Amino acid sequence: MTYREALRRALDEELERDDNVFLMGEEIGRFEGSYKVTAGLWKKWGGKRVRETPISEEGFVGAGIGAAMLGLRPVVEIMTVNFILVAMDMVVNHAAKISQMFGGKINVPMVIRTPGGAGAQLTAQHSQSLEVMFAHTPGLKVVAPSSPADAYGLLKTAIRDDDPVLFMENLILYNQTGPIPDDDGDEGLVPIGRANVVRPGDDLTMVAHSYTVRRCLTVADRLSQLGVQAEVIDLRSLRPLDVDTVVDSVRRTGRCLVAEEGWSTFGVGAEVAARVHRACFDDLDAPVERVGGAEVPMPYAKPLEMAAMPLEDKIEAAARGLLRDCGVL
Amino acid sequence: MSSSVEQHSPLLRDAAAARRILRQMVLIRRFEERTEEQYTRARIGGYCHLAIGEEAANVGAIEPLTDADYLFGSYRDHGTALAVGSDPAAVMGELFGKATGVAGGYGGSMHLVDVERRFLGGWGIVGGHLPIAVGAALALDYREADGVVLCQLGDGAMNTGAFHEALNLAALWKLPIVFQVINNQYGMGTSVAMASAETELWKRAAAYEMHGERVDGNDVDAVYEAASRLLQIAREQRRPALLETLTYRFRGHSVADAGKVYRTPEEIAAWKARDPIELFAARAIEAGVLTADDVAVLRRDVDTQVSDAIKEAASAPSPDVAHLYDNVYGDAGTGEQFARMDTAAPFGERRETRNWRT
Structure with missing residues (x-):
């Protein structure tokens, strides 16, 4: 099953399970979704449960918040994460604040689904990975699955969670295939705040989320040909961040590399590195290494775009450098 | 007083109704005067926006709300909370930042709330609560509930993008909501004429195929009549509306603003001569529904009520850190979700300081 189909199945099952769940977003109905995640759901569930919106992100994200305050469970689709910036006030100033600002008397059980990522020559305004902006913000939860099983399980968990959850998808991941549980009950639920060791190893800890996990797995395979076994950790959640799983691994490997598609400065790697340095100071053979996207607006031309992205070669080079510093290579 | 006003004023139908309306307006006035005084005594912090002069706009529009209805307000929300019936001591407690406040001391002046009375917030970002109020109306429609949403906003919010998106969605989706623009004629120090190309704000409704109208916001009867009618239409016919209540704040934008450098003394005096409380009190006396003595007794009662609220707030405990x-x-x-984030947390973010709601 593809990542896209896993998301669709999760949405369909949650629509079935709870009358309070409804979908809202641009082109998610008759058009079947800009990236076809919601294909068929409008026909099956109708316009009340699958609500098509005009191009009014601030308006319909706000409407999702208001509906959630009255106990509905809206799943709002933002066509790509880049467009969420026009609704940033709703997400950061409103959704994230409501529970505490009103003394704990109102919840906002809302999910915002949106894909990010680069690699399709979509250029500066359509190629960003902005999840750290939200992971920075108390009051929000941020998850970013890398496999169909996690996409399925985390989306269902996010919909059932009583807080606003930013659910980061990835454009290139939509066609990724993988198994998901056959059972449509609670078997496949994936908890928020739990990382996943997707490849065991004792020589180097590689930490990533979303599509970058796939890239790290490729790099880990290449490194194994050099006799180095890298452990790859898929964070899955950014806020809350499962520091324990990373720290447990780094205490064993003594080396840590964090890769992400977004910009490194003030990024996921910065947070992970700070935590690892503090918790594993005496275990580290070298400082934590970080790999991220080039700190430029994404250019159009294919060679420029490829050069700006943290692709496998760049991650591998960083890993080799780190291992050399430690005298391993 | 013409007999036609009596006939058309359900607020003057009997002494109890007139007394209730007058009392709410006097309560807001007195509460705000004492709030200003308490602010100067540094018992209240942060921003503090008073609703003095806007009592009729608040009370007239909120009076028709039923137990099925929801209310949203701006950051100038003390009058909104008092009009919907929130306990003055709990509202003052919130201004004082006390644990007994309506939001437990977490929200302050701009973020009053009363879930039991379905008042879902004073909101601090101009125009930001409009889409959220639309979502509340969407939820009512989704559940085929009987309720309707009253969403207050200031004239300053008229020029935000959120206003446009919210009104378009409300009309497009035929939602049960009335937007009440409390036009006090200045967004901070910027007059409506300096901010809006169309200064008759109610006319903006036409762009959304929505009903719009303007009433005298200092005339509580006029506000009540229009709000009752538009709320009913929104409730029964799913036709949202924009109600402009033209009024004036007697004070500055906030207690930090005297409100005098951008307004003339003549203009302020002219509006004070149309004091909404005096207008209604005179009308009630003239109609023979209340006596001057009734009004004096009511004012004394309110004085005592507000003094008691201040005493209660002052002696209440602060929230425990x-x-x-x-x-x-x-x-x-949530606690379990975040438990694995405690390792190597920055100083001050350690688990032992946490006390999650469960």
Whole structure:
């Protein structure tokens, strides 16, 4: 099953399970979704449960918040994460604040689904990975699955969670295939705040989320040909961040590399590195290494775009450098 | 007083109704005067926006709301909370930042709330609560509930993008909501004429195929009549509306603003001569529904009520700092979700300081 189909199945099952769940977003109905995640759901569930919106992100994200305050469970689709910036006030100033600002008397059980990522020559305004902006913000939860099983399980968990959850998808991941549980009950639920060791190893800890996990797995395979076994950790959640799983691994490997598609400065790697340095100071053979996207607006031309992205070669080079510093290579 | 006003004023139908309306307006006035005084005594912090002069706009529009209806307000929300019936001591407690406040001391002046009375917030970002109020109306429609949403906003919010998106969605989706623009003629120090190309704000409704109208916001009867009618239409016919209540704030934008450098003394005096409380009191006396003595007794009662509220707030406990991390999230599983984030947390973010809501 593809990542896209896993998301669709999760949405369909949650629509079935709870009358309070409804979908809202641009082109998610008759058009079947800009990236076809919601294909068929409008026909099956109708316009009340699958609500098509005009191009009014601030308006319909706000409407999702208001509906959630009255106990509905809206799943709002933002066509790509880049467009969420026009609704940033709703997400950061409103959704994230409501529970505490009103003394704990109102919840906002809302999910915002949106894909990010680069690699399709979509250029500066359509190629960003902005999840750290939200992971920075108390009051929000941020998850970013890398496999169909996690996409399925985390989306269902996010919909059932009583807080606003930013659910980061990835454009290139939509066609990724993988198994998901056959059972449509609670078997496949994936908890928020739990990382996943997707490849065991004792020589180097590689930490990533979303599509970058796939890239790290490729790099880990290449490194194994050099006799180095890298452990790859898929964070899955950014806020809350499962520091324990990373720290447990780094205490064993003594080396840590964090890769992400977004910009490194003030990024996921910065947070992970700070935590690892503090918790594993005496275990580290070298400082934590970080790999991220080039700190430029994404250019159009294919060679420029490829050069700006943290692709496998760049991650591998960083890993080799780190291992050399430690005298391993 | 013409007999036609009596006939058309359900607020003057009997002494009890007239007394209730007058009392709410006097309560807001007195509460705000004492709030200003308490602010100067540094018992209230942060921003503090008073509703003095806007009592009729608040009380007239909120009076028709039923137990099925929801209310949203701006940051100038003390009058909104009092009009919907929130306990003055709990409202003052919130201004004082006390644990007994309506939001437990977490919200302050701009973020009053009363879930039991379905008042879902004073909101601090101009125009930001409009889409959220639309979502509340969407939820009512989704559940085929009987309720309707009253969403207050200031004239300053008229020029935000959120206003446009919210009104378009409300009309497009035929939602049960009335937007009440409390046009006090200045967004901070910027007059409506300096901010809006169309100064008759109610006319903006036409762009959304929505009904719009303007009433005298200092005339509580006029506000009540229009609000009752438009709320009923929104409730029964799913036709939202924009109601402009033209009024004036007697004070500055906030207690930090005297409100005098951008307004003339003549203009302020002219509006004070149309004091909404005096207008209604005179009308009630002239109609023979209340006596001058009734009004005087009512004012004394309110004085005592507000003094008691201040005393109660002053003696109430502050929130315990052990509860700093409470309620940032609402899900009962949040503590477990975040447990693995405590390792190597920055100083001050350690687990022992946390007390999650469960």
